[in-house]
Amino acid sequence: MSTSSTPSSPKLFSHLYIEKAVLNHPQTLAIRAKFSSSHTIIIDHYKDVFNRPNQSFAAQSDSKKLILARKEGKFLHEGSQYSDGFDHEQFFYASSVMGCLYDCDYCYLQGLYPSANTVLFVNLEDAFAQLLPYLGRDTLVATSYDTDTLAIESLTHQTSTWLEFAQHHPNLYLEIRTKSANINALKNTLPNERVTLAWTLSPQAIIDAYEHSTPSLSKRLSAISEAIKLGWKVRLCVDPIIHTDDFETLYPPLIETIFERIDPNAIEHLTLGSFRMSQSHLRSLKKLRRSDIAFYPYTVKDEMATYPETLETAILEKMLAKATNFIPIQRIRTWQRQS
Ligand code: SF4
Numbered sequence: 001m002s003t004s005s006t007p008s009s010p011k012l013f014s015h016l017y018i019e020k021a022v023l024n025h026p027q028t029l030a031i032r033a034k035f036s037s038s039h040t041i042i043i044d045h046y047k048d049v050f051n052r053p054n055q056s057f058a059a060q061s062d063s064k065k066l067i068l069a070r071k072e073g074k075f076l077h078e079g080s081q082y083s084d085g086f087d088h089e090q091f092f093y094a095s096s097v098m099g100c101l102y103d104c105d106y107c108y109l110q111g112l113y114p115s116a117n118t119v120l121f122v123n124l125e126d127a128f129a130q131l132l133p134y135l136g137r138d139t140l141v142a143t144s145y146d147t148d149t150l151a152i153e154s155l156t157h158q159t160s161t162w163l164e165f166a167q168h169h170p171n172l173y174l175e176i177r178t179k180s181a182n183i184n185a186l187k188n189t190l191p192n193e194r195v196t197l198a199w200t201l202s203p204q205a206i207i208d209a210y211e212h213s214t215p216s217l218s219k220r221l222s223a224i225s226e227a228i229k230l231g232w233k234v235r236l237c238v239d240p241i242i243h244t245d246d247f248e249t250l251y252p253p254l255i256e257t258i259f260e261r262i263d264p265n266a267i268e269h270l271t272l273g274s275f276r277m278s279q280s281h282l283r284s285l286k287k288l289r290r291s292d293i294a295f296y297p298y299t300v301k302d303e304m305a306t307y308p309e310t311l312e313t314a315i316l317e318k319m320l321a322k323a324t325n326f327i328p329i330q331r332i333r334t335w336q337r338q339s
Pocket of ligand 1: 100101102103104106107108109145146147148179
């Protein structure tokens with residue numbers, strides 16, 4: 001299986017910016033050893049680099065730099081209306097990385113961050129300390145919510161560190177969302193029934209057009225098969241669905257392609273949801289002028305941009321009709337605006 005999506009080559013991060021405060025952190029030392037041929041620049045604070053004015057997201061996307069920093073505030077944030085907490089009593093997402101190795105045209109990170117570079121907060125131990133007071137109750141943490149942690153696992157080992165932490169906390173459930181094919185990163189870890197690996201899947205034409213630098217659909221499906229064989233709980237997410245003129249020939253057939261390769265009985269859920277984004281992030285996306293996705297005439301209500309309700313309903317109905325040929329509706333989760 002290919003691991004081409006993992007950053008094994010120092011070329012990926014030609015420059016390392018390192019906050020003085022984390023120079024001697026064990027993870028900093030390990031990353032410096034791995035990227036020994038990268039230029040290293042010592043900085044006072046990650047914002048001095050990451051928040052600089054007038055950065056070009058597009059140019060930086062082709063040559064990402066890595067910034068190692070110490071997270072000073074909250075690692076954990078309450079799950080938002082844009083995502084599913086799967087009925088857990090408490091739902092948080094952990095923000096230990098800013099930026100993503102991948103570059104999806106529909107990603108709200110482009111509207112959220114001033115830079116396409118990656119900030120890695122190395123003090124994950126503080127995330128665990130912040131989480132501990134909540135772990136008397138059933139708690140879901142999405143560890144890869146606004147990044148793709150598995151894509152950079154060979155660099156950060158954050159996913160394996162989370163898995164190790166979860167072993168000791170029986171009320172803790174993890175969701176690890178990814179587009180990566182880097183299943184090798186998990187091969188040395190015993191599956192945990194409270195951990196779900198959630199793969200985002202799109203038709204290959206959508207991957208080619210909008211999900212730059214991500215593994216192909218075929219590689220993702222191979223990784224999913226492997227994960228299932230290894231005993232991991234797996235969720236499949238056809239979300240976000242990007243509506244194009246070719247929707248009919250792309251998305252319903254995707255369901256068939258998926259279940260030709262993946263046993264529906266072996267997956268926990270299939271989730272379906274069409275594109276949505278906050279109005280403010282969409283405005284930022286438009287300013288970047290990188291993709292036609294930003295310029296669709298969305299319906300905006302309560303600050304959230306979605307496809308018009310009739311289209312959103314038609315997308316979901318079409319996808320549900322196809323998906324229920326393979327998997328019972330009780331194991332399909334859908335996201336639709338609550339009107
Ligand atoms: S993989 Fe996810 S976090 Fe990364 S760029 Fe794509 S949508 Fe954004």
